[in-house]
Amino acid sequence: QVHMVESGGGLVQAGGSLRLSCAASGRTFSSYAMGWFRRAPGKEREFVAAISWNAGNTYYADSVKGRFTISRDNLKNTVYLQMNSLKPEDTAVYYCAADTHRSYSASYLQDEYDYWGQGTQVTVSS
Numbered sequence: 001q002v003h004m005v006e007s008g009g010g011l012v013q014a015g016g017s018l019r020l021s022c023a024a025s026g027r028t029f030s031s032y033a034m035g036w037f038r039r040a041p042g043k044e045r046e047f048v049a050a051i052s053w054n055a056g057n058t059y060y061a062d063s064v065k066g067r068f069t070i071s072r073d074n075l076k077n078t079v080y081l082q083m084n085s086l087k088p089e090d091t092a093v094y095y096c097a098a099d100t101h102r103s104y105s106a107s108y109l110q111d112e113y114d115y116w117g118q119g120t121q122v123t124v125s126s
Helices: none
Strands: 002-007 010-013 018-026 033-039 045-051 058-060 068-073 078-083 092-099 120-125
Touching: 002 092, 018 033, 018 092, 018 120, 033 068, 033 078, 045 068, 045 078, 045 092, 058 068, 078 092
Parallel strands: 010 120
Antiparallel strands: 002 018, 018 078, 033 045, 033 092, 045 058, 068 078, 092 120
């Protein structure tokens, strides 16, 4: 079992920055890949970014590449999503997820992830 709690969401103006955190507990955090996904109002949940167990591999959706950075601190059992140059279209509920079957790479497919956080709201005003 893996339990995760996201934090760091909020309201920010376009062009601003936020850093999301996801604190995990349960299984050994350093042994599995992590991802961030988001669900915008009226849309399907979509992939944002993912990171392998040791941060050696990171992956991004084209829509956030160059603006968002995923990182992790295995000593703190936490994964982060630094979001810069935010746009109104980044408004969504952001979820972190754990893929406990994968270590050395990370997937963009939601079905590959077996544990999910409760989500944190990010709202970007224009």
